Amino acid sequence: MVPDKKENCGLFGIWGDPDAVGKTYFALHSLQHRGQEAAGIASCDGDVVQCYTGMGTVARVFRDGSGLLEKLQNPGAIGHVRYSTTGGSTSINAQPFLSEYSRGQVAVAHNGNLINASLLRDEYEAYGSIFKSTTDTEIIVHLLAKPTHVMKPDPLGHVLNHLQGAYSLLFMFPDRIEAARDPYGIRPLCLGRTAGGAYCVASETCAFEAVGAKYVREIEPGEIVTLCDEGAKSRFFVKPGSVKPGHCIFEHIYFAKQSSTVFGENVHNFRKRLGRQLAIEHPVEADVVIPVPDSGTSAAVGYADESGIPFDMGFVRSHYVGRTFISPTQSLRDLQVKLKLSVVAEVIHGKRVIVIDDSIVRGTTTRGKIRSLRDSGAKEIHMRVSCPPIRFPCFYGVDFPTKEELLANGRDMKQIKEFLEVDSIGYLSLKGLLSCASLPADHYCTACWSGEYPVPIDIAVNKFVMERYQMRLFEDAPQ
Numbered sequence: 515m516v517p518d519k520k521e522n523c524g525l526f527g528i529w530g531d532p533d534a535v536g537k538t539y540f541a542l543h544s545l546q547h548r549g550q551e552a553a554g555i556a557s558c559d560g561d562v563v564q565c566y567t568g569m570g571t572v573a574r575v576f577r578d579g580s581g582l583l584e585k586l587q588n589p590g591a592i593g594h595v596r597y598s599t600t601g602g603s604t605s606i607n608a609q610p611f612l613s614e615y616s617r618g619q620v621a622v623a624h625n626g627n628l629i630n631a632s633l634l635r636d637e638y639e640a641y642g643s644i645f646k647s648t649t650d651t652e653i654i655v656h657l658l659a660k661p662t663h664v665m666k667p668d669p670l671g672h673v674l675n676h677l678q679g680a681y682s683l684l685f686m687f688p689d690r691i692e693a694a695r696d697p698y699g700i701r702p703l704c705l706g707r708t709a710g711g712a713y714c715v716a717s718e719t720c721a722f723e724a725v726g727a728k729y730v731r732e733i734e735p736g737e738i739v740t741l742c743d744e745g746a747k748s749r750f751f752v753k754p755g756s757v758k759p760g761h762c763i764f765e766h767i768y769f770a771k772q773s774s775t776v777f778g779e780n781v782h783n784f785r786k787r788l789g790r791q792l793a794i795e796h797p798v799e800a801d802v803v804i805p806v807p808d809s810g811t812s813a814a815v816g817y818a819d820e821s822g823i824p825f826d827m828g829f830v831r832s833h834y835v836g837r838t839f840i841s842p843t844q845s846l847r848d849l850q851v852k853l854k855l856s857v858v859a860e861v862i863h864g865k866r867v868i869v870i871d872d873s874i875v876r877g878t879t880t881r882g883k884i885r886s887l888r889d890s891g892a893k894e895i896h897m898r899v900s901c902p903p904i905r906f907p908c909f910y911g912v913d914f915p916t917k918e919e920l921l922a923n924g925r926d927m928k929q930i931k932e933f934l935e936v937d938s939i940g941y942l943s944l945k946g947l948l949s950c951a952s953l954p955a956d957h958y959c960t961a962c963w964s965g966e967y968p969v970p971i972d973i974a975v976n977k978f979v980m981e982r983y984q985m986r987l988f989e990d991a992p993q
């Protein structure tokens with residue numbers, strides 16, 4: 515089943531550990547929920563950077579390249595799992611992205627989306643630059659290689675100041691890793707340390723758990739942390755505090771793993787608070803609260819706690835159904851939903867059921883789940899959603915469909931209720947959502963609900979223009 519909202523990407527890097535590559539492999543497994551289209555690891559022996567990437571999950575990529583982990587065995591490594599947001603799902607776009615320029619080798623891994631990517635690419639192509647991939651990430655390498663940038667006292671910091679949008683980045687140079695986060699801190703990135711004293715960085719702290727490392731702190735917005743033989747060293751490429759943060763609050767609602775700490779707080783606890791607030795805002799008499807697993811589970815626990823209505827598992831998720839295909843018809847899409855989520859009929863038969871989901875994007879997948887519950891004998895179905903109605907696209911690395919395809923775009927609550935075929939519908943308010951967060955409300959990006967983008971969007975250079983441009987390239991390519 516292809517999800518409505520695709521995760522963005524996951525990053526891990528470690529320096530100074532004799533098992534750096536093995537640890538990166540396990541860390542990528544723990545970040546697999548952030549992307550299943552491609553995976554890769556770059557490693558370095560202090561002299562040469564080697565890289566291996568492939569299409570598919572971590573297990574698939576490194577099984578197909580059997581013996582690769584041993585070949586890459588070096589004390590420094592970075593890894594990436596990918597879900598394409600800009601650039602198609604092809605092997606040329608898999609990361610880390612290894613290049614060689616006048617200062618030597620560099621491998622880059624990126625989580626996020628650059629909104630000025632097409633503008634920069636057009637500019638460089640006009641001067642004769644040749645691009646190997648269709649990702650926005652490759653542009654960063656061209657910026658690094660530009661002779662006037664190479665001459666700067668801090669070329670990387672200088673280059674990062676040219677980028678607009680969302681980026682958490684790992685750079686592997688032959689003698690170090692540089693980990694950087696955009697000035698708004700839109701995507702997460704945190705610093706950890708192993709028991710042996712090696713520093714590591716990851717999109718989420720679940721990767722630290724996987725390798726026995728402890729969370730140290732977040733990489734701050736606008737900060738670069740260098741991991742090298744001397745340990746971890748910090749510097750800023752924008753003045754700290756000069757830009758108001760715009761952390762993607764959807765990381766808390768949907769993307770991140772419940773066990774992770776992102777933006778300084780645990781995801782499960784945050785989602786439980788969302789569920790409690792949802793119960794306060796949208797109470798209803800019912801017999802049982804069930805989640806849409808897995809991302810709706812924590813909020814359902816919170817809703818049940820607050821309402822006093824028993825929690826139960828009305829859906830069981832099959833963990834063996836991967837992404838299959840985009841079904842051409844609605845009836846086939848409904849079957850896909852059934853394949854991934856089985857209804858426990860005994861839990862819901864003859865009952866008034868509250869269904870908790872983290873969000874609704876197109877609504878067709880949700881409607882399929884509701885129909886499954888009806889088919890299994892639910893008496894009433896009350897849909898509760900632990901975020902507000904999504905009405906605007908994301909330009910910062912989350913692949914929502916177009917505005918026109920969003921269920922809540924142009925529909926009122928009565929129309930949404932009818933579309934979903936439920937007895938009642940209740941979305942968490944934006945105010946209620948922000949009241950559950952520990953940081954001040956204006957430290958988060960909420961643009962997919964409010965339409966207020968922290969990094970201004972110029973429609974002329976947005977990612978959809980970039981993607982159209984890439985499609986044109988493929989369409990024009992000789993067959």
Ligand code: SF4
Pocket residue numbers: 700761762763764765907908909910911912959960961962963
């Ligand atoms: S628009 Fe939505 S999904 Fe995108 S960064 Fe902002 S909060 Fe996250």
